[in-house]
Amino acid sequence: xxxxxxxxxxxxxxxxxxxxxxxxxxxxxxxxxxxxxxxxxxxxxxxxxxxxxxxxxxxxxxxxxxxxxxxxxxxxxxxxxxxxxxxxxxxxxxxxxxxxxxxxxxxxxxxxxxxxxxxxxxxxxxxxxxxxxxxxxxxxxxxxxxxxxxxxxxxxxxxxxxxxxxxxxxxxxxxxxxxxxxxxxxxxxxxxxxxxxxxxxxxxxxxxxxxxxxxxxxxxxxxxxxxxxxxxxxxxxxxxxxxxxxxxxxxxxxxxxxxxxxxxxxxxxxxxxxxxxxxxxxxxxxxxxxxxxxxxxxxxxxxxxxxxxxxxxxxxxxxxxxxxxxxxxxxxxxxxxxxxxxxxxxxxxxxxxxxxxxxxxxxxxxxxxxxxxxxxxxxxxxxxxxxxxxxxxxxxxxxxxxxxxxxxxxxxxxxxxxxxxxxxxxxxxxxxxxxxxxxxxxxxxxxxxxxxxxxxxxxxxxxxxxxxxxxxxxxxxxxxxxxxxxxxxxxxxxxxxxxxxxxxxxxxxxxxxxxxxxxxx
Amino acid sequence: xxxxxxxxxxxxxxxxxxxxxxxxxxxxxxxxxxxxxxxxxxxxxxxxxxxxxxxxxxxxxxxxxxxxxxxxxxxxxxxxxxxxxxxxxxxxxxxxxxxxxxxxxxxxxxxxxxxxxxxxxxxxxxxxxxxxxxxxxxxxxxxxxxxxxxxxxxxxxxxxxxxxxxxxxxxxxxxxxxxxxxxxxxxxxxxxxxxxxxxxxxxxxxxxxxxxxxxxxxxxxxxxxxxxxxxxxxxxxxxxxxxxxxxxxxxxxxxxxxxxxxxxxxxxxxxxxxxxxxxxxxxxxxxxxxxxxxxxxxxxxxxx
Numbered sequence: 137x138x139x140x141x142x143x144x145x146x147x148x149x150x151x152x153x154x155x156x157x158x159x160x161x162x163x164x165x166x167x168x169x170x171x172x173x174x175x176x177x178x179x180x181x182x183x184x185x186x187x188x189x190x191x192x193x194x195x196x197x198x199x200x201x202x203x204x205x206x207x208x209x210x211x212x213x214x215x216x217x218x219x220x221x222x223x224x225x226x227x228x229x230x231x232x233x234x235x236x237x238x239x240x241x242x243x244x245x246x247x248x249x250x251x252x253x254x255x256x257x258x259x260x261x262x263x264x265x266x267x268x269x270x271x272x273x274x275x276x277x278x279x280x281x282x283x284x285x286x287x288x289x290x291x292x293x294x295x296x297x298x299x300x301x302x303x304x305x306x307x308x309x310x311x312x313x314x315x316x317x318x319x320x321x322x323x324x325x326x327x328x329x330x331x332x333x334x335x336x337x338x339x340x341x342x343x344x345x346x347x348x349x350x351x352x353x354x355x356x357x358x359x360x361x362x363x364x365x366x367x368x369x370x371x372x373x374x375x376x377x378x379x380x381x382x383x384x385x386x387x388x389x390x391x392x393x394x395x396x397x398x399x400x401x402x403x404x405x406x407x408x409x410x411x412x413x414x415x416x417x418x419x420x421x422x423x424x425x426x427x428x429x430x431x432x433x434x435x436x437x438x439x440x441x442x443x444x445x446x447x448x449x450x451x452x453x454x455x456x457x458x459x460x461x462x463x464x465x466x467x468x469x470x471x472x473x474x475x476x477x478x479x480x481x482x483x484x485x486x487x488x489x490x491x492x493x494x495x496x497x498x499x500x501x502x503x504x505x506x507x508x509x510x511x512x513x514x515x516x517x518x519x520x521x522x523x524x525x526x527x528x529x530x531x532x533x534x535x536x537x538x539x540x541x542x543x544x545x546x547x548x549x550x551x552x553x554x555x556x557x558x559x560x561x562x563x564x565x566x567x568x569x570x571x572x573x574x575x576x577x578x579x580x581x582x583x584x585x586x587x588x589x590x591x592x593x594x595x596x597x598x599x600x601x602x603x604x605x606x607x608x609x610x611x612x613x614x615x616x617x618x619x620x621x622x623x624x625x626x627x628x629x630x631x632x633x634x635x636x637x638x639x640x641x642x643x644x645x646x647x648x649x650x651x652x653x654x655x656x657x
Numbered sequence: 658x659x660x661x662x663x664x665x666x667x668x669x670x671x672x673x674x675x676x677x678x679x680x681x682x683x684x685x686x687x688x689x690x691x692x693x694x695x696x697x698x699x700x701x702x703x704x705x706x707x708x709x710x711x712x713x714x715x716x717x718x719x720x721x722x723x724x725x726x727x728x729x730x731x732x733x734x735x736x737x738x739x740x741x742x743x744x745x746x747x748x749x750x751x752x753x754x755x756x757x758x759x760x761x762x763x764x765x766x767x768x769x770x771x772x773x774x775x776x777x778x779x780x781x782x783x784x785x786x787x788x789x790x791x792x793x794x795x796x797x798x799x800x801x802x803x804x805x806x807x808x809x810x811x812x813x814x815x816x817x818x819x820x821x822x823x824x825x826x827x828x829x830x831x832x833x834x835x836x837x838x839x840x841x842x843x844x845x846x847x848x849x850x851x852x853x854x855x856x857x858x859x860x861x862x863x864x865x866x867x868x869x870x871x872x873x874x875x876x877x878x879x880x881x882x883x884x885x886x887x888x889x890x891x892x893x894x895x896x897x898x899x900x901x902x903x904x905x906x907x908x909x910x911x912x913x914x915x916x917x918x919x920x921x922x923x924x925x926x927x928x929x930x931x932x933x934x935x936x937x938x939x940x941x942x943x944x945x946x947x948x949x950x951x952x953x954x955x956x957x958x959x960x961x
Contacts, residue, residue: 327740348911543688546703581698581703
């Protein structure tokens with residue numbers, strides 16, 4: 137350290153670190169964003185989807201977050217599929233029927249192969265389901281499959297799925313069953329399969345660099361027609377503002393979860409269009425009807441429903457991007473009752489009901505809500521708290537991080553659970569069973585309501601194979617619940633997407649991004 | 658050498674403390690069962706899941722298991738990613754090092770000359786400008802600076818990519834975002850140090866010897882003025898090893914900070930513990946290097 141300046145040594149050291157950093161991490165992939173698309177030949181059609189989170193696993197049986205499901209949708213095929221109205225349609229299976237109340241027969245489309253050449257046959261379907269049912273496998277979707285007792289291979293293209301009880305939701309569950317290649321999965325093992333998946337779907341995985349990108353390329357031999365797009369990139373960008381900037385800069389083509397207040401600004405951009413789909417999530421305030429409190433009285437709970445001005449919340453906080461719900465179900469769910477009437481906003485009636493119940497001066501109530509879990513969750517909770525105070529309640533609103541919030545449902549005994557709690561509930565099966573069974577029957581994690589009549593109806597509906605009769609049972613249950621008012625029913629939101637104007641793609645109610653028919657001009 | 662060894666031994670209780678804190682804190686808010694299972698899972702399924710994952714065992718047993726595992730050099734598997742924690746961290750370390758080193762280089766290259774300039778210049782306006790800039794730089798929140806730069810340079814002018822990692826262009830905005838705070842801090846410290854040193858007798862002697870002003874400033878004065886700068890730079894570099902969470906989030910930079918935040922949100926116990934341990938070790942190591950650098954700058958400083 138005679139004459140050389142310390143400064144230059146320091147800079148040299150840092151530069152070395154920097155070079156080491158660059159050398160270690162930069163993959164040999166061509167940059168997929170930022171730089172002009174000129175590197176690719178003119179015929180290539182590629183789009184970038186900016187998503188909030190990276191995938192956790194590409195093994196579809198292990199998928200937990202929405203990006204996992206986007207990727208599974210691109211790489212794999214489901215046994216059945218939902219159309220844009222969320223009705224279950226044939227896909228890999230061309231035909232299905234309940235041959236008896238416990239046995240479902242599926243006939244598979246001939247000639248489908250995985251991209252490694254393995255045939256997609258009855259054996260593959262059996263393998264895929266057996267894998268999820270294996271308790272040691274720890275599949276997050278395990279709960280939906282527990283009704284399945286076994287899978288029988290009848291011949292190359294016919295399987296029987298046998299359930300332990302009648303299970304009318306089975307076809308809906310099969311629209312979530314991404315079929316995996318048995319030979320490849322057994323060869324590479326669970327962990328490697330989650331990193332290097334092989335499926336039969338419209339796209340193939342090219343490269344996954346964590347938190348950087350997931351690059352997929354078209355499967356030209358896809359049985360349902362080669363995709364128009366040659367390449368699809370999912371880019372995890374956690375910050376919403378950054379995703380929107382990417383859309384504006386043309387670095388991303390599809391961005392989900394546009395907040396309502398950003399719509400006007402994006403619509404004024406010449407290269408961006410806004411598209412919406414009615415969301416699958418039902419938002420409500422749960423009421424703890426089991427603890428010893430004024431909320432035990434149905435009159436009080438009805439009062440709460442009269443006190444909340446849902447239409448105004450939709451018009452102001454959600455800027456109109458939502459629809460009022462009269463029950464826990466959204467219109468596209470099996471069991472939905474279009475004739476059920478939502479509680480109107482009537483604060484006078486609310487005050488009157490409170491007085492009749494013996495609380496003319498109101499009471500103090502704790503209201504818990506998550507922060508950042510759902511769009512505008514904190515704002516909506518604050519508005520509801522304010523409206524409840526209008527009828528004389530003293531609301532102690534507590535807003536908390538999702539992980540902390542959700543853990544209370546398991547950890548706290550019923551009487552300590554929040555008297556009022558805000559939740560948004562989405563069910564991939566689009567069937568009343570999952571949401572009503574979990575929320576309106578005693579002993580379930582998130583349920584704080586018990587009416588024996590409703591509980592029996594829900595149990596009966598769960599096992600009713602006759603579709604019409606089943607819907608009827610749900611209508612009966614919903615009507616009783618309306619009077620019991622164990623929830624403050626709120627709304628469903630529209631899912632708002634920002635899309636580059638040259639991209640031909642429309643959003644769906646199940647939040648999935650199917651890209652096999654998408655195109656870019 | 659003995660010094661290095663004894664310093665390394667000193668770090669053991671620190672790291673043990675980190676282990677305990679990481680282990681306890683992340684568990685205080687509950688386990689990830691409900692976050693990982695679908696909402697309609699029954700209470701029985703939830704209990705079965707907790708048993709399989711070992712969350713139902715006493716905390717002390719879980720902790721002992723964890724410590725033994727770490728001693729074997731195994732950080733465990735991530736609950737969410739179903740992969741070894743060590744691999745997940747190693748995948749992201751290059752990006753974090755790149756951003757931290759880039760930010761520090763940017764800060765030193767801009768901040769030190771700025772500070773010297775402000776100290777030796779007799780122009781009061783210039784002096785005030787540099788000081789003003791320094792305060793502004795320290796007061797600007799990184800998320801604001803990052804978003805404004807992104808809006809301007811990526812969305813409006815479209816000169817720079819809005820995020821991601823791989824090219825030099827993608828490095829610019831994140832580096833400026835993490836570095837700006839440090840530029841301001843270094844400029845202020847350098848200026849203060851220079852003003853202090855320039856009054857010393859040995860500087861007068863150097864000038865009296867007839868040395869050129871440049872040589873006086875850069876060879877004699879700056880070296881002594883730099884000691885606090887090195888301290889701060891070292892500490893900040895160490896802190897950046899934990900990931901510049903905000904910057905990484907805004908610019909979709911795949912670094913350790915984002916990994917840690919996700920791990921916390923997911924209650925991914927092994928991943929939180931692993932990241933904290935590695936980051937703490939890095940921080941301790943950098944601080945040790947800073948201590949050793951003092952001796953190079955000023956041999957009068959003894960460390961033993």
